[in-house]
Amino acid sequence: MATVPLPTRPRVPDAPNPALPPSNAKTNARRRPGFRRDQLSGWGMIAPAAVLLLAFVFIPAILGFGLAFTNARLISPRPVEFVGMDNFARLFMDPTFYRALLNVAYFTVVIVPVQSGLALVMALLINKKFRGVNFFRTVYFLPVVTSMVVVSLLWLFMYRKDGLINEILSTVSFGLINGPDWLGDPNTAMPAIIILSIWQAAGFHMIIWLAGLQGISGELYEAAQLDGTSRWQQFRYVTWPGLFHTRSLVLVTITIQALGLFDQISVMTQGGPMDSTTTIVYEAVRSGYRQQETSYASAISLVFFVLVLIVSAVQRYLTREKD
Amino acid sequence: MLVRVLFAVVAAFPIVFMLVSSLKPDQQIFGDMSSLAAFLPVGNISFDNYAAVFDRVPAARFLLNSVGVSAVTVVLGIFVNSLCAFALSRMQVKGKKIVFTAILATLIVPFQTLALPLVWWVNQLPYFELNGFSLEFSKGWLDTYQVQIIPFIANAFSIYLYHQYFESIPKELDEAARIDGAGWFKIYRQVVMPLAGPATATVAILTFLPAWNSYLWPLMVVQSEELRPVMIGIQYFFQLNVSWGEVMAYASLITVPVVVLFIAFQRSFVNSIASSGVKG
Numbered sequence: 106m107a108t109v110p111l112p113t114r115p116r117v118p119d120a121p122n123p124a125l126p127p128s129n130a131k132t133n134a135r136r137r138p139g140f141r142r143d144q145l146s147g148w149g150m151i152a153p154a155a156v157l158l159l160a161f162v163f164i165p166a167i168l169g170f171g172l173a174f175t176n177a178r179l180i181s182p183r184p185v186e187f188v189g190m191d192n193f194a195r196l197f198m199d200p201t202f203y204r205a206l207l208n209v210a211y212f213t214v215v216i217v218p219v220q221s222g223l224a225l226v227m228a229l230l231i232n233k234k235f236r237g238v239n240f241f242r243t244v245y246f247l248p249v250v251t252s253m254v255v256v257s258l259l260w261l262f263m264y265r266k267d268g269l270i271n272e273i274l275s276t277v278s279f280g281l282i283n284g285p286d287w288l289g290d291p292n293t294a295m296p297a298i299i300i301l302s303i304w305q306a307a308g309f310h311m312i313i314w315l316a317g318l319q320g321i322s323g324e325l326y327e328a329a330q331l332d333g334t335s336r337w338q339q340f341r342y343v344t345w346p347g348l349f350h351t352r353s354l355v356l357v358t359i360t361i362q363a364l365g366l367f368d369q370i371s372v373m374t375q376g377g378p379m380d381s382t383t384t385i386v387y388e389a390v391r392s393g394y395r396q397q398e399t400s401y402a403s404a405i406s407l408v409f410f411v412l413v414l415i416v417s418a419v420q421r422y423l424t425r426e427k428d
Numbered sequence: 429m430l431v432r433v434l435f436a437v438v439a440a441f442p443i444v445f446m447l448v449s450s451l452k453p454d455q456q457i458f459g460d461m462s463s464l465a466a467f468l469p470v471g472n473i474s475f476d477n478y479a480a481v482f483d484r485v486p487a488a489r490f491l492l493n494s495v496g497v498s499a500v501t502v503v504l505g506i507f508v509n510s511l512c513a514f515a516l517s518r519m520q521v522k523g524k525k526i527v528f529t530a531i532l533a534t535l536i537v538p539f540q541t542l543a544l545p546l547v548w549w550v551n552q553l554p555y556f557e558l559n560g561f562s563l564e565f566s567k568g569w570l571d572t573y574q575v576q577i578i579p580f581i582a583n584a585f586s587i588y589l590y591h592q593y594f595e596s597i598p599k600e601l602d603e604a605a606r607i608d609g610a611g612w613f614k615i616y617r618q619v620v621m622p623l624a625g626p627a628t629a630t631v632a633i634l635t636f637l638p639a640w641n642s643y644l645w646p647l648m649v650v651q652s653e654e655l656r657p658v659m660i661g662i663q664y665f666f667q668l669n670v671s672w673g674e675v676m677a678y679a680s681l682i683t684v685p686v687v688v689l690f691i692a693f694q695r696s697f698v699n700s701i702a703s704s705g706v707k708g
Binding site for chain 1: 587
């Protein structure tokens with residue numbers, strides 16, 4: 106009974122699209138009257154978005170790459186000069202940078218499995234139809250619509266030595282637990298930030314999981330039920346394989362979000378205590394904005410971008426479809 | 429069901445705590461903390477904190493700025509991104525595959541890595557202002573409204589969502605409209621967009637949230653008080669003596685509009701993501 110012959114990766118068959126033009130449509134289009142005008146109006150429609158993306162994503166990305174090798178400052182009387190690898194040399198000598206790398210790694214390694222797991226549990230809880238399902242969906246999603254800045258502020262208050270978290274801990278343990286000064290202690294500051302980050306963002310990934318769950322055909326569950334499978338077997342052999350694409354999407358979005366940790370740090374700890382919560386993006390903003398060193402900040406940003414690329418590439422490789 | 433309720437309590441308790449505390453004087457917030465009263469509007473309840481908020485910061489101005497910036501970003505974003513997705517999805521435009529790939533490639537660039545070069549870049553950009561009858565030329569976008577809006581109009585994820593949704597709308601509809609002599613823009617406006625409501629709701633929410641919540645960007649590019657959005661206002665509460673009741677009142681003030689808006693759009697948002705949008 107345990108070896109139900111279910112497909113390991115059920116596919117929802119794509120609905121045939123009768124509207125699709127025949128395969129030689131492209132060559133036909135060329136001869137169609139009004140072809141040139143269609144091209145023009147098509148490009149006219151693409152242009153606004155394309156130009157904006159070019160101006161505010163591609164050009165800054167390339168600029169950032171270039172600025173990293175110069176001595177540019179935001180406001181400076183000196184002309185911009187090429188300085189080679191100076192910024193990177195300085196960066197790789199900086200112990201704070203390594204501390205930031207370590208902190209981000211710690212944050213990411215904890216956040217990715219815990220947050221995606223909790224989000225999946227939440228999605229499973231509200232995937233069925235029952236009275237009040239909309240209420241629960243809304244409540245689970247509430248923290249996501251609350252700005253991270255407001256969330257950070259709120260938890261800053263709750264994490265105080267005499268704050269709500271410690272009062273709750275003390276009450277439920279009948280006064281046994283005397284909570285720490287969460288954000289003031291280098292040992293608890295990062296865990297505290299991890300908890301509030303999961304609290305805020307899990308609802309978003311719940312929605313993505315939910316999308317994946319609803320893409321799994323109900324027939325597969327019926328078939329599984331006919332075979333008399335347990336609920337765990339259904340999850341293991343129907344749900345989990347069916348979430349293949351969703352899994353990699355959730356993995357990638359949580360990872361990128363985790364690597365870019367900034368808002369919480371900026372509002373709650375400013376990287377402290379003793380650099381225990383500083384991050385790469387926080388260091389970039391600190392040098393680029395507060396100290397106006399655009400070039401050094403660009404170098405940090407470039408290193409950060411390469412890091413994101415490497416991590417995403419590794420994840421893609423690990424979650425690739427194995428045939 | 430018990431598990432569901434447990435999750436709901438964990439998700440809701442900080443927000444309830446925030447709303448309830450915003451109605452209490454500081455002394456009582458700390459006094460109530462060790463009992464369930466922390467989550468109940470009991471005792472000395474008043475809107476004094478809200479009145480104090482408007483005294484301490486130009487809260488009305490900040491709210492107005494954020495409403496304006498977010499609304500313009502959402503409206504222009506819906507138009508620009510859906511138009512682009514329409515052409516990419518339904519028209520035989522030469523080279524559209526390359527364009528679509530390039531657009532999707534921008535998804536892997538985190539905004540934080542762009543922010544600093546972008547500050548430097550927008551400071552170099554020209555801007556034209558119509559002043560009476562003369563067109564005035566100025567350099568640098570720092571400290572303006574447009575610097576808070578224009579860079580965030582085009583969005584690869586919105587284009588992607590619209591594209592996915594448009595693919596699910598039968599293309600015979602276009603053909604039929606073409607035979608009736610409709611131009612492409614008319615098909616976009618009168619055939620396809622009216623059918624894309626759920627996608628529009630999703631894009632609206634996903635554009636509105638970061639616009640309303642933006643913090644890092646305005647922190648760097650907006651100095652003048654009269655141009656600042658709501659999130660920057662938080663700094664004002666930590667300058668002198670911190671009154672947590674006022675902080676909670678301000679936090680509630682800038683959160684509640686978003687929550688109301690979300691609840692209004694909630695159904696089509698969840699359905700749209702679930703039915704068409706994010707399939708990976």
